[in-house]
Amino acid sequence: MYQTIRTELTDNIFFIYINRPDKMNALNQQVMTELALAVDEIYTNNEIKSAVITGTGEKAFVAGADIGEFLTVSAVQGAELAKKGHVVFKRIEDSPKPIIAAVNGFALGGGCELAMACHFRIASANAKFGQPEVNLGLIPGYGGTQRLTALIGKGKAMELMMTGDQINAMDALGWGLVNHVVALDELIFKAKEILAKIHAKGPLAIARVIKCANAALDKDIDGYELEIEEFGACFATKDMQEGAEAFVQKRHAKFIGE
Known part of the structure; x- marks a missing residue:
């Protein structure tokens, strides 16, 4: 059914894997379209009690957007692109069923925004977070300016967004961006452990x-x-x-x- 994501349902937990490991799981329009369909499943499938969004592989959750798609985008098209991202991520944020981001590596740009749209985040020790859009002459467009500010405070958020710097998992934990940091091979286990409590x-x-x-x-x-x-x-x-x-x-x- 899907080409850029992979899904599986285990113990009433719906796992959504962003599945473009050769592109560091970068978001393109096909990913966003398929992600929207997978999120619809969360709302409509009664067997699903909760969901986990993560990335395929050991390097990246989502390392950003597919920049190649931006080269021919006009101002009007850029706004439409952002609006689509806002709609998909708001559906995640408003889901009546818990959705956890299991961040297994780089969560940059749109990847950081996707993680922040989830109800909370757990991270592997090798995870990195950032909104580096200013390096491209852009700003975060999928809700990042708002959610990052809400999660870590205006000062830290503005510094991250204006410098384009990245922070590691332990800094993200200290800043309140993530709830837990675990070894990479324990990440999914930790997500299951938390969700088992919530399911009860x-x-x-x-x-x-x-x-x-x-x-x-x-x-x-x-x-x-x-x-x-x-x-x-x-x-x-x-x-x-x-x-x-x-x-x-x-x-x-x-x-x-x-």
Whole structure:
């Protein structure tokens, strides 16, 4: 079905591999189109409880965009390119099911932006992050100026974007860009370990956590009011009743997503 990505479903976890190792998994328009279709699967396939986005190979998550495609792009086409990227990455960010970025090497430019669109990030020890677009006379175009600033603060984000520098995995951990750093061969195991914990929780509650946390960065939404509404809505679910009863009865809850 796909030519530039690879997918597999294991233990209710949907793995999406950016699969262009000969190009350091660089994003081109075909990758973006296929990634959008794979993200649609996350929304529509009830067997999928969560997802992991990663890269094929041991060198790169996504080492940036396919620059060769930029040589004939006009200003209008450039804006259209960015808009398409924004739509795909916002779908990732707004997914009611958790999506983790497992960053297995270089995450530069569009790769860093893809990782930041995920709900959180874990990185291998050899990972590198950066927004080097200024080296091409460009700026980040897939949400990088906004998400990087939100994640690590304005000062650090502006320095990274204006110098085009890269940071290593441990710096990314210290700056709050990633949640965990592990050895490369432990990366997928770590993702599975975290998601196994999340799968044991109420899926409707998880979706509401995502929705409310995203609202904290949306100027058009009163996140506090949304939290009140979503908190109240939880009380109308079977999952909340099950969770409360399980707690009182000192047993593990069995959530059904209703």
